[in-house]
Amino acid sequence: MNMRFLLTFVWVARLGSFRLTAEKLSTTQAAISSRISVLETELGVQLFQRDSRGVNLTREGHKVLGYAEEMLATQQRLHQSLGLADSFAGRLRIGVMDTVIHSWLSELISALSRDYPQVEVELTADTALNLGEQLLKGQLDLIFQTDLLRADGVRNLQLASYPLSWVVARNGALDRSYTSLADLCQERLLTFSRHSRPHQDMLNFLHQQGIPAPRISCINSVAAIIKLVADGFGIGALPPVLVSRELQSGAMIALAIETAPGFSVYASWRAGAGLELNEAVVNLSQAVVAEYQRSVLPAHFILPSN
Known part of the structure; x- marks a missing residue:
């Protein structure tokens, strides 16, 4: 049985789409259809039901999927035993x-x-x-x-966590003494894209601090946030690790006022x-x-x- 065809079958089952499988395997939908057809002929069963919403495994297809995944896993273990496991391509x-x-x-x-x-x-x-x-x-x-x-x-x-700081351009109009978080929030705040985890966490944090309607500008580019902070456009809610050079050189400073706890990055x-x-x-x-x-x-x- 052709292992490449089994891999194709597993990907169609995972993605529920011949088109997406073709993109994943860098081939054409016609090639994907041909491989599945060959498998169905060889096994004597229909593997997928096709309709306008995509493709779904038949009852026989569900049975075949378990065996197909087991065969692919066995192939990988064989490669490991031969010292070929790291020859990824x-x-x-x-x-x-x-x-x-x-x-x-x-x-x-x-x-x-x-x-x-x-x-x-x-x-x-x-x-x-x-x-x-x-x-x-x-x-x-x-x-x-x-x-x-x-x-x-x-x-x-989870790979790491990025704490946040309020960051401003040194000697700019926003580089002043702030008496409280409420005072700071009178200025424009620059943070990550709308509906992102950092944005939502920042809104929740400010709401808990009694600041329900801060002046927040959402920007989906870290480079743009850093540039706008440097130009004095607003106060950045940024991980200091992203502006470490600016902080070390004195071009920017981190304000000693509590901010949201930061966010984690996951693989x-x-x-x-x-x-x-x-x-x-x-x-x-x-x-x-x-x-x-x-x-x-x-x-x-x-x-x-x-």
């Missing part, structure tokens, strides 16, 4: 939020190039909400973002037979994050406790 589609781009993403890409030179990395930068949707649709294999994703076949791992990925590369890259990302933490102030970048 192909395309890995990674989604990242802006905070990761401006902290440890470069180190991860360097480590990937070193450890898995045959893997082609395709990067997508987007908000956590959009990244989660793309992972669930099968358009991404692994994402780094702020929300736990609860879905069949998806795993999550979320599809797990299962044939997806061992995802797991390997998550393990690599843990090592990269731990090394990055040693290069910054410990209070600015916190690893999860074991």
Whole structure:
């Protein structure tokens, strides 16, 4: 039995779509249909019900899926026994939020190039909400973002926490003494994109402090927030690790006023037979994050406790 056809069958079952499977496996819908047709002929059963909403496993298809995943897992164990487990190749589609781009993403890409030179990395930068949707649709294999994703076949791992500070440009109009959080909130506050975890947590925090309607500008680019803070447009609610050079040089200062507690970044990925590369890259990302933490102030970048 052709293992590539079994892998195709498993992906159609996971994604519920011939089109998405074709995108995932870098082929055409016609090729996907042909592989499934060959399997159905060989097994003598119909594997999928097709309708306008997509494809769903038949009762026989559910039975075949368990065996197919077991066969793919056995193939992987065989590769491990022969010392071939690390010979990963192909395309890995990674989604990242802006905070990761401006902290440890470069180190991860360097480590990937070193450890898995045959893997082609395709990067997508987007908000956590959009990244989660793309992972669930099968358009991404692994994402780094702020929300736990609860879905069949998806795993999550907390990688690090980013505390927040109120940051202003030194000697600008906003560099003054603030008597309270309420006083500070009279100014324009700059934070992450609307409906993101950091944005929602900030709103909840301010509401708990008796500030129900702050002047908040939501921006989906860390680079843009930093530039606007530097130009005196507002007070940034930023992880200080993202502006460490500006803080060290004195171009910006962190105000000694309580802010929201910050946010965590998670790796979320599809797990299962044939997806061992995802797991390997998550393990690599843990090592990269731990090394990055040693290069910054410990209070600015916190690893999860074991």
